[in-house]
Amino acid sequence: xxxxxxxxxxxxxxxxxxxxxxxxxxxxxxxxxxxxxxxxxxxxxxxxxxxxxxxxxxxxxxxxxxxxxxxxxxxxxxxxxxxxxxxxxxxxxxxxxxxxxxxxxxxxxxxxxxxxxxxxxxxxxxxxxxxxxxxxxxxxxxxxxxxxxxxxxxxxxxxxxxxxxxxxxxxxxxxxxxxxxxxxxxxxxxxxxxxxxxxxxxxxxxxxxxxxxxxxxxxxxxxxxxxxxxxxxxxxxxxxxxxxxxxxxxxxxxxxxxxxxxxxxxxxxxxxxxxxxxxxxxxxxxxxxxxxxxxxxxxxxxxxxxxxxxxxxxxxxxxxxxxxxxxxxxxxxxxxxxxxxxxxxxxxxxxxxxxxxxxxxxxxxxxxxxxxxxxxxxxxxxxxxxxxxxxxxxxxxxxxxxxxxxxxxxxxxxxxxxxxxxxxxxxxxxxxxxxxxxxxxxxxxxxxxxxxxxxxxxxxxxxxxxxxxxxxxxxxxxxxxxxxxxxxxxxx
Numbered sequence: 001x002x003x004x005x006x007x008x009x010x011x012x013x014x015x016x017x018x019x020x021x022x023x024x025x026x027x028x029x030x031x032x033x034x035x036x037x038x039x040x041x042x043x044x045x046x047x048x049x050x051x052x053x054x055x056x057x058x059x060x061x062x063x064x065x066x067x068x069x070x071x072x073x074x075x076x077x078x079x080x081x082x083x084x085x086x087x088x089x090x091x092x093x094x095x096x097x098x099x100x101x102x103x104x105x106x107x108x109x110x111x112x113x114x115x116x117x118x119x120x121x122x123x124x125x126x127x128x129x130x131x132x133x134x135x136x137x138x139x140x141x142x143x144x145x146x147x148x149x150x151x152x153x154x155x156x157x158x159x160x161x162x163x164x165x166x167x168x169x170x171x172x173x174x175x176x177x178x179x180x181x182x183x184x185x186x187x188x189x190x191x192x193x194x195x196x197x198x199x200x201x202x203x204x205x206x207x208x209x210x211x212x213x214x215x216x217x218x219x220x221x222x223x224x225x226x227x228x229x230x231x232x233x234x235x236x237x238x239x240x241x242x243x244x245x246x247x248x249x250x251x252x253x254x255x256x257x258x259x260x261x262x263x264x265x266x267x268x269x270x271x272x273x274x275x276x277x278x279x280x281x282x283x284x285x286x287x288x289x290x291x292x293x294x295x296x297x298x299x300x301x302x303x304x305x306x307x308x309x310x311x312x313x314x315x316x317x318x319x320x321x322x323x324x325x326x327x328x329x330x331x332x333x334x335x336x337x338x339x340x341x342x343x344x345x346x347x348x349x350x351x352x353x354x355x356x357x358x359x360x361x362x363x364x365x366x367x368x369x370x371x372x373x374x375x376x377x378x379x380x381x382x383x384x385x386x387x388x389x390x391x392x393x394x395x396x397x398x399x400x401x402x403x404x405x406x407x408x409x410x411x412x413x414x415x416x417x418x419x420x421x422x423x424x425x426x427x428x429x430x431x432x433x434x435x436x437x438x439x440x441x442x443x444x445x446x447x448x449x450x451x452x453x454x455x456x457x458x459x460x461x462x463x464x465x466x467x468x469x470x471x472x473x474x475x476x477x478x479x480x481x482x483x484x485x486x487x488x489x490x491x492x
Contacts, residue, residue, distance in 0.1 A: 024421050024463045026395040026406035029352045029362035030383050033410065034114065034417060034467055037124050039348050040263035040277035041173045042185030044122035048115040048471035049417065056109045056465045062375070062401045063102040063458035069095045082146060089146050096142045099159070101400070103368075103375060106131035116474060124173040124187070132344065134373035135162040144206065154207045159372055161200030165341065167284060168192040173261065181267040186260065193255025193284045196224040196341060216297040221331050223290040225254035257284035259343055275350040280343040288339050292331035344370035358386045366399075375400035388412065401425070404459050417469045425459035
C-alpha cells in the first residue's frame with residue numbers, strides 16, 4: 001500500500017483489504033457459542049474452555065458504501081471509476097448518503113479461558129490487542145471529488161474526520177445467579193494505550209470563485225505514538241496522519257485506562273429469556289505527542305499540474321484529487337484537545353424464545369455510541385442444535401450499514417470446539433472477463449488472484465475459532481427451569 005494513501009482514501013476505499021475483528025453478533029443466541037460473554041458478561045459458555053491465539057479470529061468490515069459506488073463496468077468489459085468523465089455526477093452522487101461512514105474493530109486474542117466454579121458461577125479471563133477505526137465524510141466531500149473545480153461551487157465539508165486507536169486489554173469477567181431466573185454479569189478491563197489519532201472538522205467551507213479558492217476551517221488533530229506525526233510547525237494532513245503509519249510493530253505504551261462491561265439475563269417464562277448489556281464503558285488517558293488545529297479563513301490562488309490523464313490506476317487518480325484537498329488544509333501546533341479518550345460503548349438488548357431443546361429464535365438490537373461514528377442494527381436469528389455435537393445459527397439484520405445475512409456452524413469434537421461463521425450484505429462484484437479482471441487489478445494495485453468485492457454496502461465478516469473444552473456440560477437457567485425431554489419421557 002502506498003505511503004500517499006491518506007485519511008480520506010481510507011474512508012473512500014473501504015474495499016481495500018482490512019484485517020478486523022468484532023463480536024460476531026449472529027451467534028448471540030447460540031447456546032454452544034463460547035464467546036457470548038464478549039457481548040453480554042452475564043452469558044456463559046456451556047463448557048469450560050481454553051483458547052490460545054486461534055481461539056477466536058474474526059475478519060470484519062462495515063460501511064454504507066461499496067464497490068458499485070466507485071466502480072462502473074462498461075459494455076465493452078472494462079471498468080471505469082467514478083472519476084471518469086463517462087460516469088455522470090448524477091449517477092455517482094445518487095449513491096452517496098448524507099452521512100457516509102466506515103467502522104472497523106480489530107481484536108487479536110492472545111489468550112482466553114473460561115471456567116465454572118461452585119454456586120453456578122462462570123469466570124472468564126482474556127488478553128487481547130484492539131484496534132478501533134472509524135471514519136465519516138459528508139455528501140459534499142464526494143461532490144468536491146467528483147465535480148472539483150466548478151466555478152461558483154460551494155462545498156460544506158463539516159463532519160469530515162476519522163479516529164483510530166490501538167490498545168492492549170486484560171479482562172476478568174464473572175457471571176452468577178441472583179435468583180433462579182435472574183443472572184447478572186460484569187467484566188473489568190485494564191487498558192494500556194498503544195497509539196491514537198483523531199482528526200475532525202467542525203467547520204470546513206470551500207468556495208471557488210474567479211479562479212480562487214475561499215476556505216474557512218475549524219478542525220483539530222490529536223495524535224499519540226504515531227511515528228510519522230510531526231509535533232511542531234505547519235503540516236498538510238497527509239504528512240500528519242496516515243493509516244499506513246499505524247504499524248502495530250512500532251507501538252509502545254502511551255496511555256492507560258479502565259473499562260467495564262455490565263449485563264443481565266432474565267428468564268421471564270420457562271421458554272422466554274430477556275437480556276441487556278452495555279460494553280466498553282471506560283476511557284484511556286493518552287500522552288499526546290501532537291495537538292494541532294486549523295482555524296480561520298484564507299484564499300488559495302489555484303492548483304498547478306493537477307491531472308490524472310493516462311493514469312488508469314484508481315490509487316493514482318485519487319492521489320491527484322486528494323492533492324487538491326490537501327493543499328487547502330494545514331494544521332498548526334496548539335495546546336487544545338483533551339488527552340481523555342472515551343471508548344465507544346455498545347448497548348445490546350435481546351429477547352430469545354426457546355420452545356424446545358434443539359430450536360430457538362431471538363431478536364437482538366445493537367447500538368454503538370461514538371458521536372458521528374455511531375451506528376445501530378436490528379437482527380433476527382434462528383438456532384438449530386439437533387445433536388450435542390452440531391449446531392447452526394442463521395440471522396438477518398438491518399441497520400446503519402444496510403441489510404446483512406449471516407450463518408454460523410459449530411462442531412463439538414472430543415476435547416475441541418470448532419466454529420466457523422460468515423456474514424455479508426450483497427453478492428460479490430466479480431467479473432470473469434479477462435479485460436475487466438486486468439483493469440480491476442490495476443485499480444487496486446493487486447498482483448493477481450481473485451478480484452472480488454461486495455457490490456453494495458461493504459459488510460463482510462468471516463469468523464473462525466478453535467478451543468479446547470473440558471468439564472461437565474452446563475445448561476443455562478432457561479433449560480433448568482423447563483423440564484428436559486428425558487425427564488418428561490421418564491414420567492410417562
